[in-house]
Amino acid sequence: MRLVLAALALAAVAHAQFVNFGLSCSNISLVGTGPTEELEATCGNGSGGNAGAQVIPLSTCLTNQNGKLGCQVNGNAMNSCSGCALSNTTVLTCSCSPVSGPAVLTSFDLNTCIGNINGRLFC
Numbered sequence: 850m851r852l853v854l855a856a857l858a859l860a861a862v863a864h865a866q867f868v869n870f871g872l873s874c875s876n877i878s879l880v881g882t883g884p885t886e887e888l889e890a891t892c893g894n895g896s897g898g899n900a901g902a903q904v905i906p907l908s909t910c911l912t913n914q915n916g917k918l919g920c921q922v923n924g925n926a927m928n929s930c931s932g933c934a935l936s937n938t939t940v941l942t943c944s945c946s947p948v949s950g951p952a953v954l955t956s957f958d959l960n961t962c963i964g965n966i967n968g969r970l971f972c
């Protein structure tokens with residue numbers, strides 16, 4: 850039990866600075882189109898300031914798994930997804946091509962994949 854608690858405490862420390870970007874960032878928007886489309890946001894740095902507007906390419910964080918968006922570093926989702934829009938602050942909806950057949954609309958909460966570390970966006 851003590852070991853488990855110690856492990857949980859270590860895990861909490863290790864992830865202490867990776868915070869919910871939907872709650873800690875403002876001006877969350879999409880920039881550009883196609884393979885280089887990016888997420889832009891201005892994120893709190895945890896001590897009352899920010900590091901200015903940050904951008905992270907959607908393809909750096911997301912993959913298209915047979916028509917569904919998923920979280921994967923350098924997943925290149927935007928090679929096969931388009932027409933993306935944000936709703937409810939962090940929910941990305943795109944039209945993504947499955948392995949075969951027409952593109953399908955799919956939604957993914959970016960908060961499950963992207964976080965804010967000291968005012969910068971990471972996935």
Ligand SMILES: *[C@@H]1O[C@H](CO)[C@@H](O)[C@H](O)[C@H]1NC(C)=O
Pocket residue numbers: 875876891902
């Ligand atoms: C958000 O965007 C608006 C309009 O572009 C700008 O005036 C404001 O300074 C921005 N806020 C932050 C925190 O970047």
Ligand SMILES: *[C@@H]1O[C@H](CO)[C@@H](O)[C@H](O)[C@H]1NC(C)=O
Pocket residue numbers: 894895896897898899900967968
């Ligand atoms: C956060 O931003 C403020 C204001 O720009 C700055 O003084 C502070 O050093 C920053 N803190 C971190 C951890 O970057």
Ligand SMILES: *[C@@H]1O[C@H](CO)[C@@H](O)[C@H](O)[C@H]1NC(C)=O
Pocket residue numbers: 937
């Ligand atoms: C919007 O996001 C909030 C926070 O994640 C969630 O509680 C709420 O259910 C969402 N609303 C809709 C309409 O999806």
